[in-house]
Amino acid sequence: MGRLDGRTVLITGAARGIGAACARRLAADGARLVLADLDPGVEKVAAELEQLAVRADVTRRQDIERMVDEPYRRWGRLDVLFNNAGVIRLQPMLDVTEEEWDRVMTVNLRAVFFVLQAVSRRMLQQGLMPGSELRGKLIQTASIASYRGGNHLLTPYSASKAGVVSLTRSAAQALAGERITSNCVCPGAVETAMWEQIDQEWGALEGLGAGEAWKRRIRGIPLGRPERPEDVANVVAFLAGPDSDYMTGQALNVDGGLVMGN
Ligand SMILES: NC(=O)c1ccc[n+]([C@@H]2O[C@H](COP(=O)([O-])OP(=O)(O)OC[C@H]3O[C@@H](n4cnc5c(N)ncnc54)[C@H](O)[C@@H]3O)[C@@H](O)[C@H]2O)c1
Structure with missing residues (x-):
């Protein structure tokens, strides 16, 4: 018996990196997955794991709807969202253009919010997860950059990730009464x-x-x-599974101590 047997999970940014490592780990734990990415590589990861793939750009409303529909069409419910897609660009703070600011914010913060909102609306319509007192779980990928903000080459990125921690907490407060939790991981x-x-x-x-x-x-x-992507996947598996059911509104650093180290 896997820890996540039968649990249904949507992962964004699943074509590679942290998203793909989480897909491998959650599949090994017994979850059924919808893997979403704009990169066609997502189809390869899904085929390897015998899971479903959706090509979707999380910044587009129609793509969000199509992606969120998929688990409901296949299984009638979605237990866990791993809201992970993100982009970065390094630029000295004084050189940041409006276009770059908007690009990073649109993927890392705006899309993360509207994916979370679309999933939450659907989760509210479903019953409790089998064997659980919860209706669903939301997990975001923030970053230790949300606290450090220290590197001025990452100004828009750090601000976007601080925003992800903030909206993780807003969702936790808004949805606790509906038995939906919201937490995020902060990799190093x-x-x-x-x-x-x-x-x-x-x-x-x-x-x-x-x-x-x-x-x-x-x-x-x-x-x-x-840090390896699998280090993040271990903690995402914990947040997706039953052992974290009494946690909400938390940002968990998974960084080998980096945020406190220097
Ligand atoms: N690598 C790190 O050190 C690190 C540290 C902290 C946080 N993070 C965060 O972890 C998450 C995953 O990063 P990663 O390191 O695996 O990066 P990555 O670049 O390897 O993977 C990101 C994935 O997101 C996808 N993506 C980007 N924009 C998208 C969009 N508009 N629609 C759909 N998919 C989109 C990409 O195609 C890619 O497959 C990101 O949110 C990132 O900010 C990474």
């Missing part, structure tokens, strides 16, 4: 394509060679190794 420096991009952009801005920014970043991790 995770080995994914996003960090390859950070390494490149940071390197270009500060004249560092390939891999140098990454080396600098991971040097400060108290637990002494880079």
Whole structure:
């Protein structure tokens, strides 16, 4: 028996990185998954895991509706949302343009909110999860950048992730009476394509060679190794499963101690 046997989960940003690692872990725990991404790679991940794929851009209203309809069409309910898709761009604070600000905010904050809202409206119409006192669970991916804000090269990104922590708490308050919980994970420096991009952009801005920014970043991790997507997946599996049913409105750092370390 898996911890998540029969539980239905929608994961956004599931084509690679943290989303794909969570898909693998939740599938291994017995969950039924709808995997959503605008990248066609999501179909490969879904085929590997024998789960469902939806090509969707979370910034588009019609795509959100189509993506959220999928688990209801197939299974008549959605137990867990993992609201994870995100983008980044490094720029000195004084160079940030309105276009870049809008792009990051539109994916990382606006879309996260409207996905959460669309799912919550549907969850309100369904009964309790089998064997649970809850109707559903919402999980967002924020970041330790939401607290640190320290790196001025990440100004819009950090603000967007602080917003994700905030709306996680608003949803927790709004929906607790309806037996829907809302929590988020705050990863640190995770080995994914996003960090390859950070390494490149940071390197270009500060004249560092390939891999140098990454080396600098991971040097400060108290637990002494880079974070893997699977480290985040372990905590998402806990938030998706029954052991976290009495938690809501929380932001959990999964960062090897990075946020306190330097
Ligand atoms: N990698 C890190 O160090 C780190 C740290 C903290 C938080 N995070 C957050 O974790 C989440 C996942 O990041 P990752 O490291 O796996 O990055 P990633 O770039 O490897 O994966 C992000 C996925 O989101 C998808 N995506 C982007 N925009 C989308 C859109 N409009 N519609 C649908 N899908 C879209 C991409 O296609 C990609 O598959 C993001 O929210 C990111 O901000 C990452």
